[in-house]
Amino acid sequence: MILTGHLRPLCHEYKNPIAYRLRLDDQEAPLNDFLGNTVQIDYLGTISCIYCGRKIKKSFNSGSCYPCFRDRAENDLCIVKPHLCHFHRGTCRDEAFGRAHCMQPHLVYIALSDDIKVGITRKSNAVNRWIDQGAVAALPIAEVPDRKTAGELEFHLSQFIKDKTNWRRMLKNQVADKDLTAVRSELREKIPENYAQYFLDSQQVMDFRYPQLQIPEKIKSLDLNKQAHIEGTLIGVKGQYMIFENGVINMRKYSGYKVRVVLGGKA
Known part of the structure; x- marks a missing residue:
């Protein structure tokens, strides 16, 4: 072919x-x-x-070409630093994009790609996100109403658990032997009170196997x-x-x- x-x-x-x-x-x-x-x-x-x-x-x-990198909402700084989302200030590069992608329910999750990491994703895109990261297992720990709230909680939890994947270890299947449900229980005690209402304690671990x-x-x-x-x-x-x-x-x-x-x- x-x-x-x-x-x-x-x-x-x-x-x-x-x-x-x-x-x-x-x-x-x-x-x-x-x-x-x-x-x-x-x-x-x-x-x-x-x-x-x-x-x-x-x-x-x-x-992206440089003008699209400079101007499009998909390339704004808040895409990689969601806690800095500025939609609520009326300064989003594209309000329609913000409503469709940022002002939607988001999950804060933990996943195993090499070691446990914390991340966020739109609820509707969760499985795609986990596969893109090469996760062998993933577990939602909170569901929040928008991307900024998810980013704030992720930023807080990144003090206790990393938010990056070592892609070389991920590709070599060097995955830590850790229990996501046990880590969820540990993190529950570290979630600030104003985010406690969003915590999920009944979600099941989702597993992934790659070709x-x-x-x-x-x-x-x-x-x-x-x-x-x-x-x-x-x-x-x-x-x-x-x-x-x-x-x-x-x-x-x-x-x-x-x-x-x-x-x-x-x-």
């Missing part, structure tokens, strides 16, 4: 294991079907902004800006990473890059 187009983040469906699809513009290919096969990715030298479509030499924040034939011994990052031709046996997919026997590539990072992908026969 040969596809040519602009890369988009990997699509996935919650199954056992997770079912992944490679996306190039409006084309898709089922990646799980090509585990153990040779895959080629050739960068064709052009990048198009994923929002406005203009040709660019450099992308910002995984696919992997083997675990890479070393994690080498493959960079389309330095290596326009990538070729190797596909041995797994996890988070937003395609895992080859000779390295890994974060597909979200190269959103908007025009490529030719050959999904071929057995190596």
